[in-house]
Amino acid sequence: MNKAFAEIDPIYFEYAQKYLGRFMPINREELIDLLQYCEIRKFDKRVVIVKEGEIDNYLNLVVKGLVRKYLPVKKSECILQLATEGHVVQSEISYLTRTPSLVILETLEPTILVSLTYDKMEEALDKFPKGERLGRLILAGMFIKKDENRYNRLLKSTRERFFEYIEHHPHMLQRVPQKYLASYLQIKPETFSRLKALMAKRKK
Amino acid sequence: MLANVREFINQHLELTEEDFQTLASKFQPVSFAKKTKVVDIGETATTIYFVLQGITRRYFYRGKQEVITHLVRENGLMGSVISFLTGEPSRYVLETIEPVTALAISKEDLEGLFLSDKKWEKFGRKILTSFFLQIEYHNLDNIRFSTKERFINFMKQNPDLVLRVPQKYLASYLEIQPETFSRLKHLMVKEK
Numbered sequence: 001m002n003k004a005f006a007e008i009d010p011i012y013f014e015y016a017q018k019y020l021g022r023f024m025p026i027n028r029e030e031l032i033d034l035l036q037y038c039e040i041r042k043f044d045k046r047v048v049i050v051k052e053g054e055i056d057n058y059l060n061l062v063v064k065g066l067v068r069k070y071l072p073v074k075k076s077e078c079i080l081q082l083a084t085e086g087h088v089v090q091s092e093i094s095y096l097t098r099t100p101s102l103v104i105l106e107t108l109e110p111t112i113l114v115s116l117t118y119d120k121m122e123e124a125l126d127k128f129p130k131g132e133r134l135g136r137l138i139l140a141g142m143f144i145k146k147d148e149n150r151y152n153r154l155l156k157s158t159r160e161r162f163f164e165y166i167e168h169h170p171h172m173l174q175r176v177p178q179k180y181l182a183s184y185l186q187i188k189p190e191t192f193s194r195l196k197a198l199m200a201k202r203k204k
Numbered sequence: 205m206l207a208n209v210r211e212f213i214n215q216h217l218e219l220t221e222e223d224f225q226t227l228a229s230k231f232q233p234v235s236f237a238k239k240t241k242v243v244d245i246g247e248t249a250t251t252i253y254f255v256l257q258g259i260t261r262r263y264f265y266r267g268k269q270e271v272i273t274h275l276v277r278e279n280g281l282m283g284s285v286i287s288f289l290t291g292e293p294s295r296y297v298l299e300t301i302e303p304v305t306a307l308a309i310s311k312e313d314l315e316g317l318f319l320s321d322k323k324w325e326k327f328g329r330k331i332l333t334s335f336f337l338q339i340e341y342h343n344l345d346n347i348r349f350s351t352k353e354r355f356i357n358f359m360k361q362n363p364d365l366v367l368r369v370p371q372k373y374l375a376s377y378l379e380i381q382p383e384t385f386s387r388l389k390h391l392m393v394k395e396k
Contacts, residue, residue: 071347078347093340096333102344125326132325133318139332140289146339147286151264151295154271154379 065111
């Protein structure tokens, strides 16, 4: 195992195993084998890790901290993802097509990422015995997730999306400024406040 | 007929002639009349189709309203892809707009190829990547462009669809109100 990984918290392995385990069973030896292709990257809070127009060279698993991904829109911005421990985050189109990124990635908390470069990914897919299968299943998973998000966005009302999100991610209200959550849910900040007040009332 | 498939695949990766013939041997020609539900909600999709002729739409219901998420025409792949991948019942209807002729490949045959050699896994990944990119570009474009910009971009890129697909379907696909769609269309004719 490379030195970077020898020093890290075992919980990071668990996040990696849990993520990959969604696609196929991965045992400890296979996981260590796969992690050889990865690197550990550490960032302070409020660091831009992918700029607009830059080619994103990394697939990242968040093992500690929080990364927001957003799209600049005219003079404003729209948050596409708030990635916490166990989540994968990257500028997907840029990474997959090797083109300048439309989106920006920024840490909101001190963050540790297990990262895989594009070239190392290609190498891993080729050399790791079940690599190509894993690669296909990960892409299928990414596609299914995008479709699910779009389906929910089109099907559900603002209110439904708000309550579902808060129910599934109660800790995010503490970790992220409200305006970011509102942007992520594509809810106006005033509406977000109103729904939050409504939620507080319901609980009483 | 197969030349179109070959060209489609070449956009994603290179296959040797032998590999292509292996794949081609799994295709079954099929045809559907217009307005046929190829996959209905609740059915599990076990087939993917390469469209040779015709147009289909994929939609789900929000209440009684149809919400169109995909339009597929010649040289595209149609299917209730999520159901096909997950093995779960489809949340979408896949329905033809025009009569469709297509080449069908079954999930069983595809899985067989995947198990036979990892080069087919790579083939699968490349096709899935194209699906992924399509939906992600659509998502980002919906956010970064105004309604008018989306309308104009679509019209420029798909002049054929404007003639072949009912306006209300195009409006739904672009997430534009039908009235706004009509207004923008008039505006475009004027500006010309």
